[in-house]
Amino acid sequence: MDRIKIFIIEDDPFYGEIIQYNLSLNPELDVQLFNTAESFFKKLDENPALITLDYSLPDMTGEAVLKRIKKTHPDIPVVVVSGQEDLQTAIRLLKDGAYDYLTKDEDTKERIWSIIRNIRENLNLREEISHLKDQISKKFDFSKSVIGNSPVMKKVYTLVQKAVSSSITLSINGETGTGKEVIAKAIHFNSKLKNKPFVSVNIAAIPKDLIESELFGHEKGAFTGAIARRIGKFEEADGGTLFLDEIGEMDVNMQSKLLRVLQEKEVTRVGGNGVIKVNCRIIVATHRDLADEVRKGNFREDLYYRLLGLPIHLPPLRMRGNDILLLAKHFIAEYCKENDIGKLSLSPPSQHKLLKYEWPGNVRELKAVIELACVMADDDIIEQDHIQFSKNYSMDNVMNKEMSLREYSNNIIKHFLLKYNDDVVMVSKKLKIGKSTIYRMLQTKSI
Amino acid sequence: MTNYNTTTMEEKLYNLEQIELMSGGNSLFVEKMVNLFIELTPELMNRIKTGLIESDYLEIKSAAHKMKPSIDMMGIGKLKNEIRNIEKLALEHADVMTLNNAINYLDSILNQVMLQLKNRDKEGLN
Numbered sequence: 001m002d003r004i005k006i007f008i009i010e011d012d013p014f015y016g017e018i019i020q021y022n023l024s025l026n027p028e029l030d031v032q033l034f035n036t037a038e039s040f041f042k043k044l045d046e047n048p049a050l051i052t053l054d055y056s057l058p059d060m061t062g063e064a065v066l067k068r069i070k071k072t073h074p075d076i077p078v079v080v081v082s083g084q085e086d087l088q089t090a091i092r093l094l095k096d097g098a099y100d101y102l103t104k105d106e107d108t109k110e111r112i113w114s115i116i117r118n119i120r121e122n123l124n125l126r127e128e129i130s131h132l133k134d135q136i137s138k139k140f141d142f143s144k145s146v147i148g149n150s151p152v153m154k155k156v157y158t159l160v161q162k163a164v165s166s167s168i169t170l171s172i173n174g175e176t177g178t179g180k181e182v183i184a185k186a187i188h189f190n191s192k193l194k195n196k197p198f199v200s201v202n203i204a205a206i207p208k209d210l211i212e213s214e215l216f217g218h219e220k221g222a223f224t225g226a227i228a229r230r231i232g233k234f235e236e237a238d239g240g241t242l243f244l245d246e247i248g249e250m251d252v253n254m255q256s257k258l259l260r261v262l263q264e265k266e267v268t269r270v271g272g273n274g275v276i277k278v279n280c281r282i283i284v285a286t287h288r289d290l291a292d293e294v295r296k297g298n299f300r301e302d303l304y305y306r307l308l309g310l311p312i313h314l315p316p317l318r319m320r321g322n323d324i325l326l327l328a329k330h331f332i333a334e335y336c337k338e339n340d341i342g343k344l345s346l347s348p349p350s351q352h353k354l355l356k357y358e359w360p361g362n363v364r365e366l367k368a369v370i371e372l373a374c375v376m377a378d379d380d381i382i383e384q385d386h387i388q389f390s391k392n393y394s395m396d397n398v399m400n401k402e403m404s405l406r407e408y409s410n411n412i413i414k415h416f417l418l419k420y421n422d423d424v425v426m427v428s429k430k431l432k433i434g435k436s437t438i439y440r441m442l443q444t445k446s447i
Numbered sequence: 448m449t450n451y452n453t454t455t456m457e458e459k460l461y462n463l464e465q466i467e468l469m470s471g472g473n474s475l476f477v478e479k480m481v482n483l484f485i486e487l488t489p490e491l492m493n494r495i496k497t498g499l500i501e502s503d504y505l506e507i508k509s510a511a512h513k514m515k516p517s518i519d520m521m522g523i524g525k526l527k528n529e530i531r532n533i534e535k536l537a538l539e540h541a542d543v544m545t546l547n548n549a550i551n552y553l554d555s556i557l558n559q560v561m562l563q564l565k566n567r568d569k570e571g572l573n
Contacts, residue, residue, distance in 0.1 A: 014483050015516040021476055022469040056512065083512045084534075104516045106465060 003030040004120060005048040009040045009065065010081070011057050015104060019052070022109055029116070037065045044069065048076060050099075050119050052112060055082035055089070063093065070097040079115055081108065133195055140189035145182055147330045148323035152315040156183075159312045163187045171247075171307055172285040174314030175419075177362030180285035181245060183314065188241040193281060196240030201233050204246035211254050213270045216261070222271025234267050237280040247307065248288035248299065259303045282307065317359040317366060324354050327363060331370040332382070344377055349384040357389060360419035365390070413438060460560045462522025469520075484517055485561055492554060495533070499543070499550055507546070508537035525556050 006029055010016030013035065020033040032048075034040035037060035040051075051069065055062035062080055069078055077099035082089070090101035102111050138144070146153075146160070163170050164187055172180045181200060188198045206214050213222070217232030233242060244250075250258065261267050262282065266275045284307050293299035317324060325346070332344050346354070350373070359365055369387060376386040403411070413427065417438075420426040424442075428435040463477060470476040491514045498506035511534040518526045533549050 012513055012516060014480070014487055014520070017483060018466065018469055018480060018520060022471070025471045056509075083515050105519060109469060 003028055004050070004116070004123065005030045005046060006032070006116070007040060007043070007048040007051045008033045009035075009037065009051065009057065010054045011035045012054065016054075019109065019112070023112065023116070026116075028120070040065075041068070044073060047073065049123060050116060051076055051078045052102075053078055053080050053098075055080055055093075063096065066093060066096055066098055077115070077119060079112065136189060140182075140186045142186055142190060145186045146179070147327050148320055149326070150315075150320040150323045152319055153323060156312060156314060159310065160187060163310055163312065164190045166310075167191075167193070167281050169281070169307060169309030170283040170312060171290070171309055172283065172312045172314060173290070174285075174287065175316045175362055176287050177364030178314040178316060179363050180314060181243065183312065184241070184243045184283045184285065187283065188243075188281075191241075191281075193240050197237050198241045198243065199233050199237035199280075200243040200245060202245045204249040208251050208254070211251070212257060215258070216267040216269055217272075218270035219272040222269070226271065229269070232267060232269065234261065234278045234280065235276060238278055239280065241281045241283060244282065244284045246286055247284040248286035248290055248293055250299075252298070252300065255300045255303050259300065259306060262303075262306050282309075317362040318357075322355075324359070324366065325351055327366055328354055328370050331367050332374060335371055335374045339374075342380060344374055344380055344382055346382050347384065350382050350387050353384045353387050358415070358419075360415070361390075410441065413441065460523055460525060460556060460563060462524065465520055465522055480520075481564055481567075484521055485564055487517065488514070488557055488561065492557060495550055496554070498537075499546060502543070504537045504540050507550075508534050511537060521560070523556065523560055526553060529553055529556075 006023060008016055008020055008023075008031065010019065010033065016033050016035065020031050023029050023031045032043070034043070037057050053062055053065055053069075057065065062082070066078055066080065069076060074097070078097070079100045079102060080090075080093050080098045081102045081104060083104050093101055100111075100115060102108050142157075142160075146157075160183065170184070170187065172183055174180055184200075185198060188194065201214065203211065213226070213230070213232070215232050215234055217230050217235055218226050220226060220229045261278070265279060266277050268275055290299055290304055290307075294301050294304045317327075328346060328351075332346070336342065336344055354366075354369075361368075369389060372388060373382045373386040376388070377383070413431065413433075416427040416430055417424070420430070424435050424438050428438055463481070466477050466480050470480075491510045494510035495507050495514075498504070498510065511530055515530050515534070518530050529549065529552060533546070533553060536546050536549060
């Protein structure tokens with residue numbers, strides 16, 4: 001870490017000299033003394049980590065110096081050091097943005113040391129945060145986080161590039177496991193908002209009664225269990241991106257509240273009266289066809305248009321052809337790196353097996369299958385036997401077996417139930433069969 | 448009310464503990480600060496005396512204010528409150544006699560301190 005630069009503005013040569021010398025005893029500090037405001041301002045662009053400012057200078061008042069520093073360098077902490085205790089002046093200076101107000105006495109040195117310790121901790125934390133942000137940014141670098149060069153994905157990349165260079169609302173649609181959140185993060189961490197928060201909320205995972213408090217926050221005592229004030233996700237994401245996953249699952253009553261927040265750009269915490277301004281980019285995702293949900297009356301039309309923004313459809317893995325192998329190789333490499341093992345590769349039959357499978361769980365399922373295959377592999381080749389699907393519903397496999405029509409039907413229904421997360425209503429519509437037929441088959445355990 | 452008793456030459460009027468502590472054990476630095484004090488104090492004292500002659504209370508207050516940290520750092524206990532008192536008297540435009548007495552006392556003690564500081568090596572004082 002670089003030395004911490006400290007500027008002392010002090011016209012009393014005796015006091016200035018002694019403070020400079022004392023602080024310089026710490027080799028981590030680079031302490032510079034200025035006896036006029038003018039000489040100090042010439043060096044201000046060196047961005048010191050701390051400024052101690054004598055309140056009475058010959059060429060400018062302490063207040064004027066403080067205001068000028070705050071105008072151009074608002075983040076640099078300024079400690080005002082005065083020869084006398086003056087509560088009114090201290091309050092005024094603190095209001096003007098001074099970090100602290102100290103009087104010159106035998107304790108001043110200790111108090112400056114204490115402030116330096118705090119600043120050093122803050123600098124360490126800032127450095128750590130910056131490092132972590134950098135790592136996250138690298139993690140969500142497009143070339144690393146979004147794999148694939150199939151024609152359908154190339155169309156997605158074109159849209160993603162447009163999304164990165166603007167702050168338009170985004171609606172990402174795609175089956176479960178297609179990587180909607182990965183795309184949302186990749187867009188955020190490659191956009192101008194990358195140093196601001198990315199806050200993700202899965203609407204489907206939060207009970208209906210708690211969603212308002214989760215999104216907008218609550219005041220202490222707003223409801224049973226609200227033991228303290230809590231800020232909501234909108235406030236948390238202020239200045240950054242709020243990712244609302246599974247937006248199609250939001251209750252209609254809540255949809256109207258969300259619409260109002262998006263229109264007014266302000267929230268009111270549950271149990272509170274104050275209005276809080278919020279400004280964040282919204283990215284929504286769903287596995288549902290929202291337009292269809294609007295037609296069915298399950299989703300508000302006005303909210304739909306408010307959220308539609310730039311729509312990005314993520315294709316299912318089965319439509320991505322050779323991307324399956326690219327992704328599989330990527331997951332193998334990732335597994336080998338994380339587990340510190342030698343390189344593994346896919347045998348031609350195992351590649352064929354991966355390409356033939358329907359992937360109802362999409363990329364998420366592929367990752368799980370590959371990780372299991374890596375574990376099962378005996379040497380550096382992953383054979384087809386190492387590739388095990390959680391439920392062997394591959395249509396290819398189904399058709400290769402000699403079964404009765406009833407068995408084929410059962411397998412087809414099983415396949416669709418897996419694909420649509422056991423959503424019986426959806427499967428009955430897709431296959432144009434009655435819901436009761438499916439429920440009956442489930443009850444009799446024929447599927 | 449300040450008791451302006453004179454002091455005997457034998458009484459040590461300063462205490463360098465604070466500066467020694469801040470020097471981190473560097474005696475050269477302590478020496479440098481002592482010399483700086485001896486060099487700067489007469490000028491500030493003159494400003495106070497001139498201010499008194501010219502009834503320039505602002506000048507007295509300003510010079511006393513500047514003298515305060517060095518008096519504290521040099522551990523001149525007899526003047527710790529006195530220098531603050533002069534600053535206050537100047538701010539309040541106190542009567543000349545009161546201010547005169549206070550300034551004379553300050554001058555007298557400072558002269559003794561500087562004499563002691565200059566002779567400290569000879570007398571084996573610290």
